[in-house]
Amino acid sequence: MKYSRSDAPKRPKPERLQDWNEVYLHEAPEERNAAVRTQATRCMDCGIPFCHSGTAGCPLGNLIPEWNDLVRRGDWELASDRLHATNNFPEFTGRLCPAPCEAACVLSISHDAGGAVAIKRVEETIADVSWENGYVQPSQAAVSSGKRVAIVGSGPAGLAAAQQLTRAGHEVVVYERDDRLGGLLRYGIPEFKMEKKVLDRRLAQLRKEGTKFVTGCEVGVDITVEQLRAEFDSVVLAVGALRGRDDKTTPGRELKGVHLAMDHLVPANRAVEGDGPSALSAEGKHVIVIGGGDTGADCYGTATREGALSVTQLDQYPMPPTVRDDDRSPWPVWPHILRTYPAHEEAGERRFTVAVKRFVGDEDGHVRFIELQQVRVEKDSSGRRSVVPLSDEIEVLPADMVLLAIGFEGVEHMRLLDDLGISLTTRGTISCGSDWQTTAPGVFVCGDAHRGASLVVWAIAEGRSVANAVDRFLTGSSNLPSPVIPN
Ligand code: SF4
Structure with a gap:
């Protein structure tokens, strides 16, 4: 008090x-x-x-x-x-x-x-x-188990699993498809949320502990599943859930200038890394961001910094409460408040309870406007959501660039999963048993690839838990912590 x-x-x-x-x-x-x-x-x-x-x-x-x-x-x-x-x-x-x-x-x-x-x-x-103050120091394993583990993907789940398994004495090699390590931490999260030097100093610690990294290597293509099986005792899939949800119904989706959010964020992050200007910069454009979540906010802040003429974020849902909706309710409203991000304070506009009725293009087939309608999201008895227009009134907004930040649909299609014979869930994620083992023996999964796109804290928790499962698989027991179970 x-x-x-x-x-x-x-x-x-x-x-x-x-x-x-x-x-x-x-x-x-x-x-x-x-x-x-x-x-x-x-x-x-x-x-x-x-x-x-x-x-x-x-x-x-x-x-x-x-x-x-x-x-x-x-x-x-x-x-x-x-x-x-x-x-x-x-x-x-x-x-x-x-x-x-x-x-x-x-x-x-x-x-x-x-x-x-x-x-x-x-x-x-x-x-x-x-x-x-130097409290963070490399922590090397006292003894080697003689076992080798391949981790596919270097996002937070893969890195957490790698650090835990390396410290447990296993020889760990992390394979990354991109040219730099970090997965979403590198090319998804903008610098203004976490500077890359924060990631790099942690990677340096992992290297000193003994974790090995291979970049620019797509497992299943550059290294075959047969090689993987021959060289490693176990494999952890931490490949993320990067298949962006697309808008398959709104007329005009095919117009030039309408992109998935990651198509904007990745080159913007590469530009900050020094790879040259983004091919999808928002500079001088009227930008519409569709979707009110984390990824939408990242696009919003990125477009603002790139010098967009205007940035408008659209959300089908009502404005999050900043105070308790009903003072008699005992429940916290904190998660809703957090749907407002620092990027929203800087510039631009947020619009709530609206949805795009149509993308409108010019004679070159490039988006120039959107038609907007007031809507309400309704749920039926089975929990299925539908978007219901509240009136026939149409509002027109200028739009040179539209970014779809409406979620992710699971893991991307990759040859590795086919060659391993991996089964997917109906949500497009990799299915596993209660021991995190997939349908391929000795192959485990963690992070967004298992859970679907989620929070960084869940990725780390799953990385730690899968390390316990792999350690147990390789040695018969494990002292590593296992904070969560597969969902
Ligand atoms: Fe402290 Fe946790 Fe209690 Fe909050 S819930 S007051 S952080 S112990």
Whole structure:
């Protein structure tokens, strides 16, 4: 009650739009640490800490009340130790995770109490203090198991599995199809959410621990399944769920200038890496982003920085509440509040309860306008959603570039899966048993490839859990943690 919640301070908006750096202010360490100690002090060390619980709060089971108290006392080194005990990459989650722990925090129930503990801010600061003070060091395995594991994909799930298995004494080789490591962390997440140097310093730690990396190698093409089987004792598929959901019904979808979100984000991230200007830059264009989620917000902030003439994000759903809808309701509204991202404060416009009726092009077949309608999303008794127009009234908006950020439909088609004889679920993800093993013996799956597009914290939790399963498969038992089970 004595202290209010306060989130990490951001840089001024005009400054943010001049570069691609993270939106948050790089404060002087003493000032930052003092502010975060105050925030950690708000934690009540609940008898039942819902923040920590895997079902309601953190899938990793982060020991949140413990490290909140250590930060309150100023013991950053022990806080780092307790944070890394459950999370391989807290600097990723501190920056990127929408914090289900905060949604679950007991303090989020009451606005009178000032809202949830700023857990995400505390986590990110512990991680940054750890790197600044050298608390993060390579941790090499004491003995070698003599077993070899191939991990396909170097996103957060693959990297978490790789670090756990390397530390358990296995020889781990991570194969990455792209020219650089990191998967979505590299080419999906914009620099203004997490600077790539944050990823690179963690990759350097993994290398020093003994994990090997091969880039520019598509497993199933550049290395065959027969070679993989001959050279490795086990394989982990961490290939993501990158097949973007397309709009198959709106007239005009085939027009030039209408793209899937990742077609915009990947070249934009490559440009920031120094690969030359993006071929799909939004500079000088009226941009429409369709979809109100994380990926849509990433396109929004990217288009703004590229110098778009206008950016408008469309969402079929109503504006998220910023205060409790109904004061009699006991439930937190935190996850809905978090549907507003820093990018939305900077420029552009968000439109809610609207949907595109038609994309309209010019004589060259390039999109120039969209026709917009007010809608409501309805659910039938089976849970199937439909979008119902509220009137015949049509609004026209200029549109030179349309970005479809309406979700992902599972793993991309790849020869590797065919050659391994892998079965998919009806959601387009890779199916597995309760031991994370796919329909191909000795081949395991984790992360978005198993779960469907989800949060970075779930990817890390699944990477840790699959490491336990692979270790058990190779040695008969495992001391590695397994925070989650397959869904
Ligand atoms: Fe602290 Fe909130 Fe967790 Fe309770 S639920 S222990 S107040 S962070």
